[in-house]
Amino acid sequence: MKYKKSREATRLESNGDGGSQKGGGDVPPSIQLDIMEHRGAAAAGGGGGLGTGGPGSASFFEPWPEPTPGSGSGHGSSGRAGGQEPPEKRLTLFALRLAVLEKAASGLGKLDFVWATVVLLGGFASTLCITDFWCVTVILVGEGARVISRSHELEWQHYATQTSTAGGALRSSSRFFRHIMRAIVDPAAAAAGGGGGRDDDARARAALFQRQIVAFMRQRAWHAPDVSLLPYTGWVFVSRKIGRLLNWLQVLSALACVALSVMRLWKHDFGDPDDSRNMRPALLLFYTLALVEALLFLFEKAYWTWKVSVCKLLHQVSDECELGAYGLVSLKRFFYDAYSRCIAGSIFDGIKMDLVTFAEELILSDFLDEQLIAVRILQQFANSERSASDTLRKVGTTPRSIERLVEMLNWKRPEEEEVRRCAAEIVSKLAGKRQNALRVSGIPGAIESVTSLLYTGRGPPVSGMHPQLPGAPADDKHGASPASRGYDHLPFNLLGLLILKRLARDHDNCGKIGNARGLLAKVINFTQASPVLLRNPHVTDSQVSAVKRALKVVKMLVSTTGNTGKALRESVAENVFTVSNLRDILRYGQQHRELQKLATDVLTGLAMDDSGKEAIVATGGVVKLLLSMFFNSQETELGCEAGKALAMLALESEAGCAAILKRADVMDQLVSALQDGDARRLNAARVLRNLCAYSGQQQRERLRVVTRALPAVLKATMVDRDKILEVSVGLTTVICKFIDGEQFAAELRGAGVADERAYVERLASILGQYRYPEIRVPRMRRFVVQQVIWLVTNSGGRGDDGGGYVELLTEVGMQRLLESIADTTSELECYHVFSGSVGISKHRKSFSDIVDSALELIDGRRQR
Template sequence: MTIKKTQNSEDDGSIRLQVIQQPSVDSSYLGDLRGSSFFEPQREGSNPTPTGQENTKSHNSSHWDNAPEKKLTLFALRLAILEKTASGLGALGFIWATVVLLGGFVSPLKKKDFWVVTVILLTEGTRIFSRSHELEWQHQATWTITDAGKHSFRAIVSSSRIFIRVIKATFRPFSAIKSESQQQRHIADDIQLITQTQVLPPTRQRTWKSSDVPVVPYAGWVFLSKNISRALYWLQLLSALACMTLSLMRLIQQDYVEEEPEDGNMKPALILFYALALAEALLFLLERAYWEWQISICKLLEQVNRECDLGPTDLVSIKRFFYDAFSSCINGSVFDGLKMDLISFAEELLHSDFHDEQLIGVQILQKFVNSDRFSSDTLRKVGSSTEVMERLIEMLSWKNPEEEKIRRSAAEIVSRLSGKRQNALRVAGIPGSMESVSSLLYTGRKFDTKPYEIWERHLVADQINYEFSAFNLLGLLILKKLANDHENCWKIGNTRGLLSKIIDFTSTGERLLRNDMVTESQIKAVKRSLQVVKKLVSTTGETGKMLRHEISKIVFTVSNIRDILEYGDNHMLLQMLGIEIITSLAMNQDAREKIGSTGGVIRQLLSILFKPRLTEDQNKVSIEAGEALALLTFDSVQNCNRVLKEEVIERLVDSLTDPVLQINSSRILKNLCAYSGSENIFCLRGVTAAAPTVLHSIMVEEGKILEVSIGLTKQIFRFMSPEEYDEELNRACISANNFVKKLVQILEKYNLPHIKVPRIRRFVVELVIWLMKSQEKYIQLFKKFEMDKALKFVAETTSELECYPFFSGSIGLNRQDQSLSSLVDLAFELLMK
């Protein structure tokens, strides 16, 4: 089995497993040989905060790169300037005509000019009115996003064809208006095509969908709101063309009066009015030409959609954003649209009452948080909005099949948010957030019999196409990231039923682990559930103590891990995670006994410990198995007896020469000697064969090996007479003088408590006491090499660090019955005899 580390949108640094003949495990996951363990305290608060994302790439090629929608807001600004300038000229011409021409010259005004002015005013008024409302209707007409599956792209293309066809029709020659009926037939055909290709889910809304509102009853499709925008569009286009034609015609003819008095002003007044009307119409047509150039020729909407890393079906979202920006520029200041961005736009849509709008908003955010270019800004902005985060958390609990895509996208966003520590704290701080995350987990198994919960499961389970596996993976990924924080672990543990759900995903068995046809999602679900459990049980302090107690109480926890150890030969990563969980649980005395009493666990750990190793990865798994056994056998008579029943003393002694197993094998042998019952004394006699090895290690080794060798030596000497261990010293070519001198040197070297070898001075003092009690000659030797000075310095520098056999973070567990200071006092008494 190979374990390949990849980056994807669901799991930062996720592991993909592929089964091949040679089992292996990803060294990037397992890391180096453990430089620290539960036998050493860990300083807390210095770990780097997980970000849940790769460093974003720098894009300095253009100032548009990090916000492509700026092109649309700038385009909307320029259009709004042209639009407002044209409207201003139109308003000025309207005032001029009503006050000066029709008011001051209405009597002498020629009948022809009277009607031309009147027609221009009416058509211009119609255009301004239709323009002010066209955007409103056009804005609503953009809500055509559907869940049409394979037909969705075809529908977008069809609607885009209508859009381009209408725009192009604007700038055809004036004579082309004669073919309007033919164009309308093409539009009708396109509308029918879209209707056939779009497959809307049968959502049940208590309000009207704006694009389907029948404004006039029994009027058919003509008065549907989605068609009114088209009518208004053509109305203002025809009005502008009419104004331009009439104004240009009268400016060319200039037969306003037959003979105007020298002081008459009618002709200049008419020229000014027709010029204003012509300029206003030309500006409007210039705006339309600019629109056509950018939208149809340059394909600005498609370009921005592509630069935002959105798909073809998201083009509707870009259109809606553009219309929103344009409307803001038209209805308010021309600069209002510049304040808009796609992230804020998507956040607003999340609070809509319509599924289509919610889906647009959540999918934009989903794609942005998974983009290397936009994820940083998006996560920061979404994470700083409590309302948005509350809405996303609420979406996690939506179980209606019609809302499946919304729920899944929201889960992906929350999983990305949870990768940042500050955001993870905010997510967990939202009331009901853990319950919402828990609702993502569904295994199909029932552990309780409460009627409403069973009904809820069946409600979702009846939907055969519902993607439970995807939601399970996302839910476990969110919990995995949230569990990076100590406070969040406490909340996970106190959420009703959540721990049982997580443990349930660790259920495997032979049919799953030894099945070549198993899906990647099934293995990934087991892996993520084990990762979550590992983070919970390795939590420090009172929270960790509570979690270890609660998790060990779940009857399936240890048995599920046992199955992984027994059948997971092809999934070494799962075995590694399972062993790490056993190791953490073993810090609790009650859990230690439960693990040992679960049949097969100790046997499987021993099997993994002594399993032939061909790769570095297998070495690491064996090291972890040894550490688990060292914790399980600590202060547990029953577990020590279970290990002895496997008849492994000789193999443990032999493994003391194995650099990979030496440390943990020494710890296991020490525990077996210290805590086994008196009935096992005969079985333990075989441990004396390790004497030459551990004595040699004391003389030449340093660090952890030295520490465990000293601790084991004292236990070995308990099974030997004074003559026997003197003989062992001679066999190892070590004189009593050199041995005593070495012990004094060790205390002098480690003159202060050391975090990497916190028990080394304690073990030395214990061995010194044993030697002085066994033979008086050692008292004289220790006096000779000034052991009293070394002991005095130890007495002045003792600390709590040296009073515990193992640690949870910086907190010591299972305090020793006898403190180091009392041992030093006893050594002084013996030394002073």
């Protein structure tokens, strides 16, 4: 079955890739990646999460709280929205009522049979008149055969509900061979059934029919509905016809029973009463029981026909379940299963069934038609809002069902395309729940099965050239094999990437993804997009959806915490296509801002480690593009992401600083950005601080321009809060390396600060406010203490040796504040960057040593 790419991609995007994750707050967070998926909130499609700039958002400059166990599982307490009953309950209730009538009729039939054989034929056989004898005999033979064969009739009817993969074309052995000969001689005519039509449609139908023939021929077991019971009989004795034949024979038997019983009860001329005093009541009882039993059976058939044919019960349930065109076949099979259980065992056995359990049983079948029924039902229920929670919970807690679905991801034959696609969509839904994702990834070979979905039908990329965009025409030399031509790989690529994205929310799964052989390279290959595609204003979402999902997967991998994240970042950085693919998106993706934002986030994550910094700097044009986006982007969010990447690139990297400073006007632009909105000046201040702190000595003269920013930075120190305040104090500490005490005093006055006392009091108030380490601003106290040390050692504003500032610091209680801080220092304040709750880039000097140095300096200057 063929699916249109645009429709498939649109529907898959609505499953979890469609919405943007924006949050509130005027001040964006520190350098960060959007790690909402790791917290489990993205599964619900909720609002503001991490990395959105709102309150409580996390960044690389602050530790991320560990997710609580079971977060993101999404298990609701109620099974159906609004308390609605599952539609299939109407079918199981119908089966229960039919079973009651059937068992009542069968019970009466057995009683009547015993009464006739023991009492009438056994006791009155010689005295019965010829009419009663033959009437009793006919009724006994007919009803006995009906009661005994009832279960077998149900079995035949049950088999009749099974459908062939060929869509009903293979009805019998004789027709089967006729179609084979027809397909060999004239495929188009065989597929079109002798009718006209367009050539393209005829060829497509012929190809589909031949694939169905191949699928049927490959089965190693007979398909029960199409078995011919006797040779040379054609469709007459095909097993799917036997059920109908037995059904009509039973109806005729019941009608004959009613007719004979009514006729004899109406005449009631049961012979000479003197011959046998008990024969008359015995015959009356027999005919009455036979009449009631036959009427019950006919009432059962009438009730069956009324509900199914007149009330259209199956159609109603199919519409409510939204099963589509295949719903009637699936529900008929489900109904017969429930009815057979009610008849074979307790009448209550059937009402314990539901469509999900029914599908889980069929999914283990060896027949493709049964597997197709199962995955269609599970796919529909997993996509339905009112049944998704129950369905995913039930399937997710059944190991054999998950294992079977994962196994189906490896099926690549053309006739199994729909089964594989439905299974992949179900697995993607299961992976959206945290607990189910752990179960999926825990199956041996599950990650490798997901990897098989990323096959594009093309060979590996030619050395020195980029891989082609998914969905683009393959080169003949390195193209798909003839067997895979016509197989639409894009929907499977999209589903595979979606499954990986949802699995990557868990830390352990990220490690498994990184360890899977060849998987990371395949994902990175999907991040490549040609300039022609990116510049095309008429491109559809489906054509770039694979690139978008691949970027999301890579982004989540490079933002993984701990040693696993470090190893993944190194693996991603080592791939020679990674940064060049991201560069193309930044350069040509102006019409796809979301792709550019994702590419920038990936670069920010890679820049956390030295290997990533080296790869970014070594790829020409990347830093220039980031600077251009930061300075010229009309979108605040995209510009902020570029600023975060630049700040991370310059952190403790002389090469990264040199790459940024290659642009002639970069310092002037950064200083000017300090006058813009909170988001831009926050990132500009971070970039400036890292440039001043980690650039080489040869860049010192160029960096002196940063002194022009000191008035704005001091003003921000006096009035701003939280992240802006933190980075402003930190930038002040590095700017002060380029000036002396007198210049600093002049800059204070230029910033509108009344006097030095006001500035010292502000520093003291900051330490008083942050008496304990704060996760949102982990370097706040470090920067303030470093500025206090500079005031004591390098300022001459109120004394030749800084003694004036010592007096002011003593007056505001700075020594007491420092002693209090010395008792509350923590490892949190010893790192530049955090990967989760693990510090990555450690300061050269611990915070406790800095506090001790400040106390010693103040004590030493006071004693002079």
